[in-house]
Amino acid sequence: MKRLTTSLAVAAMLGATVASASPMYINLPSNSYDDGRRNGGLDPDTSTGIFEEFGYNQLFATSIYDYSDNSVFGSFFDTNDPATLASYGIPASGTSLDGSKEVDLVLPDCPRGQCDIDALSPLVPPLGSDNEGFLQTWDLQVEYTFFGDLSASGPSYHSGTFDVYFNDLDDDTNDRLVFSGELTGSVLSGANLDLFFDITFVVDDFLFIQNENGVFFDAHDKLAAGGTPRLVLDTNVNPPIPTPDELLLVSAPNGDGAVVRQTTLDGSITGTIPEPATLGLLGAGLLGIGFASTRRRKHA
Incomplete structure (x- = not known):
């Protein structure tokens, strides 16, 4: 029993290490972006200071639930993609599903800041x-x-994409995709929701993340070498299960019924670069659990 307990503790500790957030910084293609408003002149380098997380506030979140069986339980998806939202013919307003009030909806307006990451915390401008x-x-x-899927215990997410774009406020020709994540799972605790991503694309020499040994690595280089940089999106979902007075009935492109809820979210995005040695130790810990369990069964 002691060996099993020890193996469980080791695996839990290693799992926490892999999931913990790491310091990061961003490197820009030119120091011309730093216009000297804070330092009295151009910063001689092209890198931001070290930050712990990407922060966002009042980010529009639109959830569309399959309502073909007259229930919100089952499959759903969240998106801020204007083309996808437009395909559902989402109106600006309408009567809630229970008929109790008027529900207003807003298609995200990215130029007005409704898709923005607001802070490189704690480097909070200005x-x-x-x-x-x-x-x-x-x-x-x-x-x-x-x-994802919605059950009586709340939402559970299983797939999807998360794309981050560099937006030059003076020259649109410099706008570009800088990194992408693929959603691998989620954990809901109360109203707090964590979404987990593997980074699947990142431009070279842009995003640097510190590993568990205190060394900063270019996420692009780690990915190219077969590593898996990761992201965790931490946000709030309140309430986790939508109520009828929040929902508006719309028509899905396939003709089935759908209901939509729109909220605003606050939260953060953190990054990690798990090291192969740590993952190997984690695997060894899990193997130890299995071995100890087998021995217990043989001697039971």
């Missing part, structure tokens, strides 16, 4: 230092589509 012009000459915008 007071933070070494932002390299973040939110003054450039910002980051997100586009996402997450698929």
Whole structure:
């Protein structure tokens, strides 16, 4: 029994290490983005200071639930993709599903900041230092589509994409996709929701993440070498199960019924670079659990 308990503790500790957030920084193609408003002149380098998380506030979140069986339980998806939302013919307003009130809906307007990452926390502009012009000459915008299932215990997400775009506030020709994540799962605790992603694309020499040994690595290089940089999106879902007075009935493109709920979210996105050695130890810990369990069964 002691060996099994020890193996479980080791596996839990290693799992926590893999999932913990790591310091990050962003490297820009030119220091011309830092216009010197904070330092009295151009910063001589092209890198932001070190930050812990990408922060966002009041991000529009639209959830569309399959209502073909007159129940919100079952499949659903979240998205801020305007083309997808337009395909559902979502109106600006309408009467709630229970008829109790008027529900207003808004298609996300990215140019007006409704898709923005608001902070490289704790480098919060404009007071933070070494932002390299973040939110003054450039910002980051997100586009996402997450698929999941809703049950009586709340939402569970199983797939989807999360794309982050560099947005040059002065020259649209510099706008580009800088990294993408593929959703691998989620954990709901109360109203707090964590979504987990593997980074599947990142531009070279842009996003640097510190590993567990305190060394910063280019996420692009780690990915190219077969590693799997990861992201965790931490947000709030309140209430986790939508109520009829929040929902508006719409028509799905396939003709089936659907209901939509729109909320605003606050939260953060953190990154990690799990090391092969850690993953190997985690596997060994799990193997130890299995071995100890087998021995217990033989001697029971």
